[in-house]
Amino acid sequence: MGKIKELQTSLANKIAAGEVVERPGSVVKELLENAIDAKATEINIEVKEAGVQSIRVVDNGTGIQSDDLDLVFHRHATSKLDADDDLFHIRTLGFRGEALASISSVAKVTLQTCTDEEEGQQIYVENGQILERKPAKAKRGTDILVESLFYNTPARLKYIKSLYTELGKITDIVNRMAMSHPDIRISLVSDDKTIIKTNGSGRTNEVMAEIYGMKVAKDLVHISGDTSDYHLEGFVAKPEHSRSNKHYISIFINGRYIKNFLLNKAILEGYHTLLTIGRYPICYINIEMDPILVDVNVHPTKLEVRLSKEDQLFELIVDKIREAFKDRILIPHNDMDKIAQKNKVLDQFEQQKIDFEKRQQQSHLNDTKVAQQQENDEQGDAENNDAKKSGMEYEDSDNMSYQSTTKEDSKIQEQLSNKDGYTKSQREILYDLEHQQLDEKNDDIAEQSDIKGAISKDPSRRVPYMEVVGQVHGTYIIAQNENGMYMIDQHAAQERIKYEYFREKIGEVSNEVQNLLIPLTFHFSKDEMFIIQQHINELDRVGVHLEPFGGNDYIVDSYPVWFPSVEVEEIIKDMIEYVLEHKKVDIKRIREEAAIMMSCKKSIKANHYLKNNEMSDLVDQLRETEDPFTCPHGRPIIINFSNYELERLFKRIM
Structure with missing residues (x-):
């Protein structure tokens, strides 16, 4: 009997999910892309425990027709491709038909949807199989609830980082989607706290103000340019707002966020000697082109793409960034308050860590004492009854102290993990520091910035x-x-x-x-x-x-x-x-x-x-x-x- 056999559908889906659904942020990305492809003008995202407990994405898009519900969770079932040639003219964010199948194979999924022509429907899916389908009262659009992520693949849970790290990944994805689609109202709520909320005005710099703050937004410079094949639009921040990592470089092709070494190099070349070695800019660049010039089907996550005529695009980016700063005054202002605040936050953060570690050590010592006392008590005889009683009182006293410390430590640990208790600007400082480590491992505002640039063509x-x-x-x-x-x-x-x-x-x-x-x-x-x-x-x-x-x-x-x-x-x-x-x-x-x-x-x-x-x-x-x-x-x-x-x-x- 031969050794080769066809994999079961459920196993094949779990293997595919390993490429597409790496973490909670991957689920958010795929569902958000589907909502955008459905022409939604409003998308609301809710996560519990950084998406590990649940992720809910609600949109007001076109919805899913009743006849399509049986296929929507099948692998490679898609409405976006029909013939081979379509693969070379992709304008949608999703196209493979892998996202929902992969998600449903490693989570419990409830989907409600409604179109203009039909009544609402609800289906419940586990392990890639539809277990329930029924009519539902639903608004136009799609509401997807993903619960118990990786419940049937516990090994995957080992690779989930801290909840704060996972929430940071989700926030990063939503931020970039919001920048590339400023005409869509997008909100992100984590454990009943609003993290992001955009107004759908269509102005990218307003979204960047929401993400990076008004100080950066006022120092954004608009860039725009064309070649015979490419149209470039974007915003680049003045060099004084540079960061210690590439995390704040956002490049989009036809609205899709991508990572590309050559285009990153072009951005740095555009800043040229304006950036200190080891520093990176804040910038947003969207490139519009004929889809035939880009192959987005080279990686499961669709982050990496293959471009035609890269040299032409490289020169366009370099030239437009250099033009943006050519005649501007770029003298940085001293910012004593920010330096003092940063030092204060870091001191506070470090002190909390030290106090937390001390209490943990003390708790460990108390536990050791209690265990030793219990052992002595068990070995004692009738003559040690008084000592045993005293030991029990000591144990109760220690447990009360330990419970009190644990409760306090839980609050501190939550603060250290979620950065609660800090102001928004303080959280931004800590967020920058965390992303520096992570990345080493892997218009009104426009008018103000133009005026503030103080331009003169006389170099002196x-x-x-x-x-x-x-x-x-x-x-x-x-x-x-x-x-x-x-x-x-x-x-x-x-x-x-x-x-x-x-x-x-x-x-x-x-x-x-x-x-x-x-x-x-x-x-x-x-x-x-x-x-x-x-x-x-x-x-x-x-x-x-x-x-x-x-x-x-x-x-x-x-x-x-x-x-x-x-x-x-x-x-x-x-x-x-x-x-x-x-x-x-x-x-x-x-x-x-x-x-x-x-x-x-x-x-x-x-x-x-x-x-x-x-x-x-x-x-x-x-x-x-x-x-x-x-x-x-x-x-x-x-x-x-x-x-x-x-x-x-x-x-x-x-």
Whole structure:
């Protein structure tokens, strides 16, 4: 008898659910996408215990016809595809017909639905099978209740993180859906507390204000652009609102949230030197294109896509982000209150953790004492009756203390898990910190931001005139004008000045070379040899001539004159490593890095005291640069203390 057999439907559905339904957030995502595809204008989501107990999604969409109810929980049953060609013209968020089948195989599902033409219907499904069907009083649309997630696959529950983490995942999904569909009223309620509620106004920046707060929303800059194949719309936040992880980069294609390494790189390239190394922007970008140019059927979760003409899209994103900041004033304001609040929240959070751990240790000691006392009591004889009685009183006393502590600890533990008890801004700080760890592992507002950008096409006016009044520790220049006080990092300022100078000069030179006194030797493995051979002519054209030296060795005996002479070997090594990794020669990138390197080495350092006229000259030169707000590494050059902030610091105003 053969060994190969066809899997049972229930088992096949559970295997499929492992790809589609990874956690409660996956269920929310699939049901939310179905509601959007059903043309809903209002979607309400309710979760209990971060979705593990229950998830309910109610929409006012078109509903499901009575004749379709028998098929709605079958695998690969869908109304969105008919012929093979439809797979290459997908405009809906869902299309495989796997979501409801996968969900119903690992949860208990109750579905109510009603269309304009028919009365309401209700069905109850377990293990992928419809167990009950009956008429129901229902409004137009669909109401799906998912309960006891993973009740029949307990191993999956092991992979559920803390309830706060799972709720964070759900919130993240709903946030992104709300951004990409601002015309839909979307709400998320967790354990009877409203987390998100959008108004369906159709303005993405209003949704971003709800998610990120008004301070960020007021500093959003609108971007828009077209090529023959792509239309781009979005909002990018000023660099001062950067984050420590990529979590706040939201990219959508035809309204679908996606993750794409190349497009992330394009966004960072657009910000260029405006971001400090290791910092990432807050941004929303939606790309509209013919569906034939994108393949969304490459991953079960549909997060990863395959794009045509990526280079064209890359350049569009880079150009539009650079245009957005080209003429804007980007001097960050000192934010003493936020720093103080963050430190206060973190101190409070850490103290609660310490107190909680101490009480847990004390409870453990008390339990040990009680257990020991009981053991002694059991071994005692009649002479120890008084001691036994005393022990029982001690035990009761300890239990009362333990129960009291446990009750208090439960409250603290809930606070630590759910961040209850904190203000919204405090929760945002803790939410940022948690997502930093998670991610390492895996219009009125527009008008205000446009005005606030303070635009001038004269580069010198992007930095206002200021009078130099002194220097701190030979490192920071102090200046003033009618808007307050400014602190300028003298090293960062001269880095920017020299960087723009070298960048221009390096771009003007030819590929004239200079001989090395001692040739450099490079050894390659066999697979590296094949790559080098493919690109050896390109390297030669940019002035790096690799000459065979026997076996797998090559030598370089000259270098382009625009290389910094003290860094020749390091630059050539970087160029070769870049070719081996990316399979191409990027002369623009090489010249950029050379300009950054030379500007850093040739700029004044900290603890270097300057005369007043030297400081004034430096500030004047900075005002003439193209991007006077950050050094080539993205660190800020100027920080402004407004008159209002200074008066608050000295309690002149409260």
